[in-house]
Amino acid sequence: xxxxxxxxxxxxxxxxxxxxxxxxxxxxxxxxxxxxxxxxxxxxxxxxxxxxxxxxxxxxxxxxxxxxxxxxxxxxxxxxxxxxxxxxxxxxxxxxxxxxxxxxxxxxxxxxxxxxxxxxxxxxxxxxxxxxxxxxxxxxxxxxxxxxxxxxxxxxxxxxxxxxxxxxxxxxxxxxxxxxxxxxxxxxxxxxxxxxxxxxxxxxxxxxxxxxxxxxxxxxxxxxxxxxxxxxxxxxxxxxxxxxxxxxxxxxxxxxxxxxxxxxxxxxxxxxxxxxxxxxxxxxxxxxxxxxxxxxxxxxxxxxxxxxxxxxxxxxxxxxxxxxxxxxxxxxxxxxxxxxxxxxxxxxxxxxxxxxxxxxxxxxxxxxxxxxxxxxxxxxxxxxxxxxxxxxxxxxxxxxxxxxxxxxxxxxxxxxxxxxxxxxxxxxxxxxxxxxxxxxxxxxxxxxxxxxxxxxxxxxxxxxxxxxxxxxxxxxxxxxxxxxxxxxxxxxxxxxxxxxxxxxxxxxxxxxxxxxxxxxxxxxxxxxxxxxxxxxxxxxxxxxxxxxxxxxxxxxxxxxxxxxxxxxxxxxxxxxxxxxxxxxxxxxxxxxxxxxxxxxxxxxxxxxxxxxxxxxxxxxxxxxxxxxxxxxxxxxxxxxxxxxxxxxxxxxxxxxxxxxxxxxxxxxxxxxxxxxxxxxxxxxxxxxxxxxxxxxxxxxxxxxxxxxxxxxxxxxxxxxxxxxxxxxx
Numbered sequence: 001x002x003x004x005x006x007x008x009x010x011x012x013x014x015x016x017x018x019x020x021x022x023x024x025x026x027x028x029x030x031x032x033x034x035x036x037x038x039x040x041x042x043x044x045x046x047x048x049x050x051x052x053x054x055x056x057x058x059x060x061x062x063x064x065x066x067x068x069x070x071x072x073x074x075x076x077x078x079x080x081x082x083x084x085x086x087x088x089x090x091x092x093x094x095x096x097x098x099x100x101x102x103x104x105x106x107x108x109x110x111x112x113x114x115x116x117x118x119x120x121x122x123x124x125x126x127x128x129x130x131x132x133x134x135x136x137x138x139x140x141x142x143x144x145x146x147x148x149x150x151x152x153x154x155x156x157x158x159x160x161x162x163x164x165x166x167x168x169x170x171x172x173x174x175x176x177x178x179x180x181x182x183x184x185x186x187x188x189x190x191x192x193x194x195x196x197x198x199x200x201x202x203x204x205x206x207x208x209x210x211x212x213x214x215x216x217x218x219x220x221x222x223x224x225x226x227x228x229x230x231x232x233x234x235x236x237x238x239x240x241x242x243x244x245x246x247x248x249x250x251x252x253x254x255x256x257x258x259x260x261x262x263x264x265x266x267x268x269x270x271x272x273x274x275x276x277x278x279x280x281x282x283x284x285x286x287x288x289x290x291x292x293x294x295x296x297x298x299x300x301x302x303x304x305x306x307x308x309x310x311x312x313x314x315x316x317x318x319x320x321x322x323x324x325x326x327x328x329x330x331x332x333x334x335x336x337x338x339x340x341x342x343x344x345x346x347x348x349x350x351x352x353x354x355x356x357x358x359x360x361x362x363x364x365x366x367x368x369x370x371x372x373x374x375x376x377x378x379x380x381x382x383x384x385x386x387x388x389x390x391x392x393x394x395x396x397x398x399x400x401x402x403x404x405x406x407x408x409x410x411x412x413x414x415x416x417x418x419x420x421x422x423x424x425x426x427x428x429x430x431x432x433x434x435x436x437x438x439x440x441x442x443x444x445x446x447x448x449x450x451x452x453x454x455x456x457x458x459x460x461x462x463x464x465x466x467x468x469x470x471x472x473x474x475x476x477x478x479x480x481x482x483x484x485x486x487x488x489x490x491x492x493x494x495x496x497x498x499x500x501x502x503x504x505x506x507x508x509x510x511x512x513x514x515x516x517x518x519x520x521x522x523x524x525x526x527x528x529x530x531x532x533x534x535x536x537x538x539x540x541x542x543x544x545x546x547x548x549x550x551x552x553x554x555x556x557x558x559x560x561x562x563x564x565x566x567x568x569x570x571x572x573x574x575x576x577x578x579x580x581x582x583x584x585x586x587x588x589x590x591x592x593x594x595x596x597x598x599x600x601x602x603x604x605x606x607x608x609x610x611x612x613x614x615x616x617x618x619x620x621x622x623x624x625x626x627x628x629x630x631x632x633x634x635x636x637x638x639x640x641x642x643x644x645x646x647x648x649x650x651x652x653x654x655x656x657x658x659x660x661x662x663x664x665x666x667x668x669x670x671x672x673x674x675x676x677x678x679x680x681x682x683x684x685x686x687x688x689x690x691x692x693x694x695x696x697x698x699x700x701x702x703x704x705x706x707x708x709x710x711x712x713x714x715x716x717x718x719x720x721x722x723x724x725x726x727x728x729x
Contacts, residue, residue, distance in 0.1 A: 003128035003443060004351045004370075005090035013352045016090060018442035020130055022459040025106035026308050027134040030119055034151035035097035035127045035348075037368040040180050040247055040271065042093055043358055089419075089447045093355075094127035096120060096154030098147045099372075107308070108135060116141040118153030118328055120295055120320065121305065125154060127351060127370055128442070135308040136298060139325040142332040148345075149331050151369060152185075152338045154295060156327035157320065159185035159245075162270035162292040163193070164318060166241040170194040175230060175239040175260055177221065177253045178246030178271055179206040181367050184341055186243050186270070187215050192335045196233055200226045200256065201246075206366065209340060221256050230260045238262035244269045251276045258282055268292055296323040302569065341367040348372045406433040407691050410470045410494075412461060412485055413477035414439050414448035417499065422476065425680045427452040432687055436464050461485075465492040472497060472523075472690050479573045483508035486524070487515040495523035495690045497683075500582045502526045502707045504574040509707055516700070525686050525696050526703045528586035532678030532685065535668050539657035540591060542666050543642070543649045549620035550592055550644035554584050557631040557638070577611055577627050577713060584638075586698075586706045588615060588623035591642055591649075595705035596623075599712040600722035613713055616722075 005016045023029040037043075101115045111117060117138040119125040124133045141150045159182050168174060172195050176183050179201035190197045191214030199210040199218035207218035216233060219225030230239055242257035244267065251274045257267045258281035266288045269275065277289065297311060298304035298320040304311065311319050318326070330336045343365035346354040351370055357363035409426065411418060414437050426432055436456040439445040445457035464470060465488060472495035475485045483503040489496045490512070503509040516522050530536065558576065573579065589595055598616035603609065610628040617623070621644075636653035648660040654675040659666045685697035708725050716723045 001129040001442070002348070003126060003446075004093050004355075005443060005446075006093060007088065008091055009088040013355050014090070015349070015351055016443075016446055018128070018446040019439075019458045019460075021132040021442045022440060023103035023105045024132060024440065026108070026306075027105050027124075027132050028101045028108055028111060028117070028138065029103035029105075030097075030099040030117060030131050030133050030138070031102045032097050032099040032127075032129055032131065032348075032370075032372045033116075033147040034099075034372065035094050035125070035370045036151045036155060037127075037354070037358070037370070038095065038155060038181065039358065039365055039368060040182065041095075044247060044272070089451070090443060092123070092126045092128070092443050095122040095125050096151060097125045097127075097131070098141060098150035098153065099131070102130065105132075110135075111138075111140055116147060116150065118150045118324060120154040120157065120324055123441075126443075127348070129348075129372060130442075132440075134306055136304055136310065136319070136321045139321055139328060142328055145328060145332040148342075148369060148371075149338050150328060152331070152341075152367070153324050153328055155181055156185055156331070156336070156338075157295040157323040158182055158270065158292075159189055160323050160327050161294065161296040161318075162186055162243055162245070162268055163189045164296070164323075165290045165292045166243060166266055166268045168193055168195045168241055172196070172240040173198070173230070173233045174241045174243060175200060175226075175257070176210075176215075176243045176245060177201075177256060178244065178273075179203070179210045179218065180245065180247075181341060182270055183243075183245035184210055184213060184366060185336065185338075186245055188213050188336045189330075190243075191215070192330065198226060198229045198233065198239065205364075209366070213337065213340060221252060226256075227260060234262065238265060241266045241268060244273055245271045246273045247271050249274050254278070255281070258285065258287065261285060261287055264288065266290060295320040307572075338367070342369060343367060345369045345371050406431050407687050408433045408435040408469055408471045409474060409687075410436040410438065410464045410467075410472070411448065411454070411474045411476060412438045412464070412489075413475065414444050415476065418474070418476040419448065419451070421679050422474065422683065423448070423452045425683050426687075429684075429687070431691060435470050436467070438464050461488075465489060465494065471495060472686075475499065479504060479579045483512055487511050490515040490521045490524065491519050493519065493521055495525075495686075495696075497525045497527065497686055499527040501574070501579055501710065502582070502703060503711070504578055506708075506711055509704070509711065513704065522700050523690070523696060524700055524703065525682075525689075525698060526582070526707070527682070528583060528698065528703075528706065529678040529682045530583055530587040531590040531698070532681040533654055534676055534678070534681065535654060535657045536587075536591075536651060536678075538668065539649050539651065539659055542659045543644075543647055546593075546644045548645055549617075549622075550642055551621070552588050552591060552623040552640070552642045554588060554623065554625045554640045555638070556584055556625065556627045557635050558627060558629045559631070559633055559637070560629050575714070576629070577613075578710060581613070581625070581627065581710045581713065582706050584625045584627070585613075585615065585709050586702075587640075588625065589617075589702065589706060592617050592621050592623065594618055594621070595702055596709045596725060598722050598724050599709050599716050601713040601716040603717055611713070614722075615709060 001020050002015050003018045006013050098118045101111050101113050118141055119133045119138045121137045124131055124137050174190050174195050175198045176186050177200045179199050187197050187210045197215045199215045200221040201207055202220050210218045217229035238261050242261050244253050246253045253273045254275055254277055258278055263285050268290045270292045293299055296318055297316045303309045348370045434454045437445050437448040437454045438458055438461050449457035473489040475482055475498040479501055482498050486496050486498045594617045596615040597618055600614045602612045613625040615623040638653050640651035642649040650658040654677050657668045689696050712723045
């Protein structure tokens with residue numbers, strides 16, 4: 001299928017061929033009839049992409065701060081790869097469309113195949129022929145409402161949420177600053193509510209349009225016209241509300257709001273304009289400044305948007321979805337008219353040229369629609385349910401690999417870790433062929449195919465598992481899916497490399513082992529890469545064999561996660577330690593040369609932060625893992641000390657290692673160019689094992705023991721006592 005994409009590094013716009021998205025549970029697959037260009041938000045994004053790297057940095061200081069922090073933790077080379085990987089990727093455009101339901105996922109009962117729906121979301125309502133949309137981000141289109149008009153649903157919801165934040169009342173007077181697409185809709189919604197509206201915009205054409213759509217008066221904010229109109233309509237008191245629907249770097253909108261708003265009035269920011277509030281003016285009138293967050297309550301809440309958990313109407317009357325449905329109803333009943341806002345309708349095939357004309361100013365527009373030829377004329381009136389052709393699954397045992405033939409690898413998942421830490425070490429490697437990349441979103445698969453040279457990109461996992469030519473499958477998805485995907489790949493006879501964790505529960509671990517037993521396939525490697533780090537291997541060799549028990553201390557200064565990170569979704573993705581702790585358990589076990597036999601965990605107030613985990617080993621050795629998220633950001637992430645037989649091994653965040661032996665001290669001979677945590681060596685060992693049929697880099701028994709020990713932390717915390725792993729398994 002086709003999708004509009006942009007490379008944020010180069011600014012390139014393209015109509016790209018990408019795989020058809022799968023229809024996951026909790027949502028529907030929608031074939032687009034019309035999608036709407038947001039001439040404000042999208043053109044700002046397109047313009048930013050055309051800036052120099054310095055210009056991009058100046059426009060996004062928040063991202064620059066994250067880069068600086070990443071340099072402190074991961075070093076310059078790793079951060080550079082990560083940043084360039086993100087920049088040099090295709091990103092989607094669009095967030096408002098109308099289309100026909102083509103497939104219905106499990107758990108959906110409010111729409112059926114063939115229904116017309118309006119869809120929202122900058123990850124789900126994209127300029128693409130097909131989109132998967134979760135339940136709370138679509139709404140059925142009322143009978144009689146044209147698909148073209150229903151495509152305004154998302155931007156209409158943004159305007160509606162802004163009006164709700166202003167708490168307008170019948171008979172009041174409002175000022176709308178900025179009469180672009182959102183501003184024009186705000187004018188109509190206020191007028192429909194019995195509010196008299198004054199508009200402000202330097203474009204006389206937009207002012208005239210707003211007056212035709214219900215504004216009492218409009219004018220250039222730099223002239224006296226707007227101030228005169230406000231004085232006349234309010235008897236000199238000032239407007240009750242000001243809605244800032246403008247963009248750009250000028251501070252004029254907030255200054256105008258302070259001048260024309262009444263005492264204790266409300267100022268609502270809907271757009272993205274400069275907000276250097278003149279303190280005296282806002283203080284003297286005690287103005288109430290409010291922000292309107294996108295489409296309404298539920299926005300940016302993954303449980304609402306992705307998992308379909310609605311807010312009770314008695315507590316949250318107007319959610320994202322209810323705002324969307326409300327706006328569609330207003331348009332269907334003629335209370336809002338979007339037709340005069342449509343400046344241009346372009347064929348979807350001309351999308352790139354349309355964006356170019358908008359950016360260069362050749363096309364002056366309030367609203368621009370893309371029309372999708374196959375659906376626009378007959379949307380919502382199909383006599384038969386449309387369908388998607390799914391490739392047949394090919395089942396068969398993989399033939400024995402001939403000497404000299406490349407190892408064919410498939411990736412399930414191509415997120416940031418896969419793209420920055422794994423695929424760069426595999427792309428172009430002798431004896432390796434990147435066969436297929438599988439993702440749930442079409443664009444991420446297309447990005448990985450373009451950047452790393454995969455032969456195919458798809459969203460169909462079963463087709464890959466049934467492909468006898470694929471030798472090994474990499475599972476690099478979210479934690480909650482690791483065990484099930486690993487189980488399926490093992491049953492399909494594939495060698496499997498799964499990123500940590502292998503499992504989040506004892507039941508999931510048992511399921512993986514059952515698949516090994518059922519299939520007889522134990523070709524499994526978990527991404528415990530630190531035991532392959534060159535500096536750590538060098539230091540372990542220098543330390544030599546032990547004769548007595550050892551004491552190991554591992555401090556992990558994990559740091560805080562950004563709000564909204566999926567790592568924080570403990571109900572589905574497990575705790576942070578369940579997801580990451582296997583790294584540190586495995587490293588300790590490798591250094592001590594044995595698997596743990598007991599686990600004792602202590603946490604502050606039951607919050608697992610800070611978390612202390614004491615591992616016991618058969619020879620009496622102990623390892624203490626201190627996992628904390630409240631440490632100083634500038635302190636190294638991982639430091640380790642191992643004491644045994646009068647010797648001490650130290651690790652300083654994979655930058656330096658030292659071994660003390662009596663009066664002698666050995667220090668790693670040179671600082672590496674970057675923190676090498678062993679990914680390259682681990683991947684080389686895995687590929688060699690697949691190619692030669694030799695043993696996996698880490699024995700299965702050790703992988704299971706590390707996973708069981710990590711899971712036993714939760715049991716120990718609950719019991720408040722040590723747990724022996726024999727009992728925990």
